[in-house]
Amino acid sequence: MADATIVGAALVPGMPHVLADAPAPSWKALGGAMREVGHRLRATGPDAVVLLSTQWFTVLGHQFQHHPNPSGTYVDENWYGYDYGHLDYDHRVDLELVERWAAETERDGMQARLTRYDDFPIDTGTIVAGHLLDPDGGLPVAQVSCNLYAPADALERIGALATTAATAVGRRVAVVVVTGLSAGLIQRWISPGEDHILEPGHDRWNRRILDLLAAGNLAGALEQREAYALAASVDSQGRALAFLAGTGAATGRADVLEYGPIWGTGAAVVHWRPQ
Amino acid sequence: MPDTTAARRRADRRLPRMSQVFRMPAAAGRVTAVAPAQPSHPAEAPEARGRIVAGYLAPHPPHLIYAENPPQNEPRSTGGWEILRWAYEEARTRLRQRHRPDVIIVHAPHWITMVGHHVNCVPNPRGRSVEPIFPHLLRYSYDFRTDVELAEAIVDEADAAGLVASRMTDPGVRVDYATIGALHLLNPDWDIPVVSLSANNNPYYYSEAGLDDMEVLGEATRRAIERTGRRAVLAASNSLSHLHWDTEPELPEDMAREHPYNHHQYQWDMRLLELIRAGRTRDLRTFIPEHIEQTAAEIKAGSLSWMLAAMGWPEIPGDVLGYWTVIGTGNAVIEWDPGRHG
Numbered sequence: 001m002a003d004a005t006i007v008g009a010a011l012v013p014g015m016p017h018v019l020a021d022a023p024a025p026s027w028k029a030l031g032g033a034m035r036e037v038g039h040r041l042r043a044t045g046p047d048a049v050v051l052l053s054t055q056w057f058t059v060l061g062h063q064f065q066h067h068p069n070p071s072g073t074y075v076d077e078n079w080y081g082y083d084y085g086h087l088d089y090d091h092r093v094d095l096e097l098v099e100r101w102a103a104e105t106e107r108d109g110m111q112a113r114l115t116r117y118d119d120f121p122i123d124t125g126t127i128v129a130g131h132l133l134d135p136d137g138g139l140p141v142a143q144v145s146c147n148l149y150a151p152a153d154a155l156e157r158i159g160a161l162a163t164t165a166a167t168a169v170g171r172r173v174a175v176v177v178v179t180g181l182s183a184g185l186i187q188r189w190i191s192p193g194e195d196h197i198l199e200p201g202h203d204r205w206n207r208r209i210l211d212l213l214a215a216g217n218l219a220g221a222l223e224q225r226e227a228y229a230l231a232a233s234v235d236s237q238g239r240a241l242a243f244l245a246g247t248g249a250a251t252g253r254a255d256v257l258e259y260g261p262i263w264g265t266g267a268a269v270v271h272w273r274p275q
Numbered sequence: 276m277p278d279t280t281a282a283r284r285r286a287d288r289r290l291p292r293m294s295q296v297f298r299m300p301a302a303a304g305r306v307t308a309v310a311p312a313q314p315s316h317p318a319e320a321p322e323a324r325g326r327i328v329a330g331y332l333a334p335h336p337p338h339l340i341y342a343e344n345p346p347q348n349e350p351r352s353t354g355g356w357e358i359l360r361w362a363y364e365e366a367r368t369r370l371r372q373r374h375r376p377d378v379i380i381v382h383a384p385h386w387i388t389m390v391g392h393h394v395n396c397v398p399n400p401r402g403r404s405v406e407p408i409f410p411h412l413l414r415y416s417y418d419f420r421t422d423v424e425l426a427e428a429i430v431d432e433a434d435a436a437g438l439v440a441s442r443m444t445d446p447g448v449r450v451d452y453a454t455i456g457a458l459h460l461l462n463p464d465w466d467i468p469v470v471s472l473s474a475n476n477n478p479y480y481y482s483e484a485g486l487d488d489m490e491v492l493g494e495a496t497r498r499a500i501e502r503t504g505r506r507a508v509l510a511a512s513n514s515l516s517h518l519h520w521d522t523e524p525e526l527p528e529d530m531a532r533e534h535p536y537n538h539h540q541y542q543w544d545m546r547l548l549e550l551i552r553a554g555r556t557r558d559l560r561t562f563i564p565e566h567i568e569q570t571a572a573e574i575k576a577g578s579l580s581w582m583l584a585a586m587g588w589p590e591i592p593g594d595v596l597g598y599w600t601v602i603g604t605g606n607a608v609i610e611w612d613p614g615r616h617g
Binding site: 056057058059060061063073075076077078079080081085086110111113115117118119120121123145147149150185186187188189263 | 410
């Protein structure tokens with residue numbers, strides 16, 4: 001059932017540098033790869049995007065964006081001094097899918113919250129992904145927050161319930177997780193050309209995990225999630241991988257289109273075709 | 276239930292330190308501290324020097340504002356967490372009657388900056404802060420004045436001391452709930468100018484703040500206060516033990532559900548408070564990292580260390596005005612008053 005619902009999946013970075021007017025080579029390459037993945041996903045004709053961005057992190061229950069049209073300008077609290085620190089957004093939300101997803105989450109014994117507030121600050125990662133994966137904003141989104149106090153396997157269940165909900169309401173969906181890899185930031189202001197993965201050990205771990213994904217071994221990557229998180233300060237301790245696994249969207253070999261640094265952190269653009 | 280697996284906690288404890296934000300040589304990828312510089316402005320005549328008249332540990336859970344039902348906040352409640360709110364009531368009285376500050380300086384862990392320490396230099400921040408983690412509790416309209424001269428002086432002093440420090444002058448940056456929470460609860464009228472400092476760490480990624488940085492930032496803050504001649508109150512916007520539930524009751528202020536996350540967390544908070552009440556402030560320097568390790572304490576964001584460093588780690592008793600939990604986390608409102616004990 002899930003196979004018929006999911007038309008592809010992607011893992012992309014959420015740092016805004018990929019939108020820079022004067023990007024570092026790696027930022028430019030990552031942004032280009034995101035555009036390519038967006039093209040691939042849209043070409044499969046999804047009705048909606050199921051989205052998890054680790055930059056919308058929460059701690060109580062699982063929040064589901066329920067505003068029909070979040071729109072505005074977000075000024076990033078760290079990168080406000082750069083062109084890429086001011087981000088316009090105008091998203092459409094698939095309310096029926098979101099409501100079903102939240103209901104399935106409650107039915108599964110977890111706490112779900114529909115989040116519908118004017119002026120709610122959409123996170124940088126969600127905005128960045130929207131700009132590059134779906135520049136015309138044609139695809140409605142169903143998004144859940146990343147609860148950092150819930151265990152990773154809760155996110156895996158939330159992912160599975162996204163697929164259940166999409167099937168129930170008859171949606172063909174693309175699954176997108178917006179996450180960094182290693183999260184070690186360079187602790188000074190740099191020029192784009194100075195960017196590099198902060199530590200060689202982080203780089204080795206990132207490549208090891210990406211190799212597993214490329215080999216179609218997401219389960220193997222998940223087995224190493226805790227060690228990876230510990231060794232490379234991984235974004236949200238790798239919860240996005242758990243979510244992705246839960247959806248069932250990341251089966252088979254992944255296409256790692258790009259990998260490189262963003263201000264010291266590891267970033268990758270990865271695509272899974274439907275199996 | 277919360278993720279309290281041993282593996283998670285081990286991982287959290289061993290993650291690298293994030294907040295080492297001293298300026299580095301261009302080729303370096305990691306932190307190398309440079310020797311703190313001398314103050315950019317040597318000491319002025321004693322009568323012209325400002326001073327810190329009090330410091331408060333001022334926790335910011337949005338639940339406390341929500342429970343107060345102030346006009347600035349849209350959600351309505353039936354109250355709750357009174358012990359902490361009464362503690363703040365006493366702090367407000369002392370602030371007005373005894374300390375009469377020119378400025379309140381707050382260090383807040385939810386203005387998370389990835390590169391360096393940022394200081395809000397916007398003269399009149401105003402807007403509506405819908406809190407992404409607790410939007411059902413905090414949708415707050417803020418409008419306050421920044422002491423820009425002092426804010427810029429802190430940046431200058433921090434920079435001179437070797438920290439990466441930035442002036443934040445963009446009025447579009449939303450003010451976070453830890454800044455709003457501490458400042459509202461200390462001064463709901465917002466009629467005292469403010470300086471707000473970011474936290475250069477992300478408590479959700481990293482287990483241990485760069486407490487050494489906070490020493491330097493605290494000392495830089497003190498020098499800036501002295502040279503601008505301000506009577507300053509400092510506010511460290513931190514909770515204590517910080518494991519908490521990952522769900523909440525239908526009625527958020529259902530106090531039948533409010534209690535310490537577990538006895539271990541509570542005991543470690545009490546040990547911290549005992550040291551504070553006894554005035555064993557120097558011992559806190561070694562105890563704070565241990566407390567963080569044991570309880571995932573929010574003081575890992577460095578606000579308490581920043582404040583005590585600014586005050587010179589005074590060997591005076593802290594007056595614990597109240598302690599209680601919010602969604603299981605430990606929270607205390609505490610005053611250090613050098614004028615009363617010095």
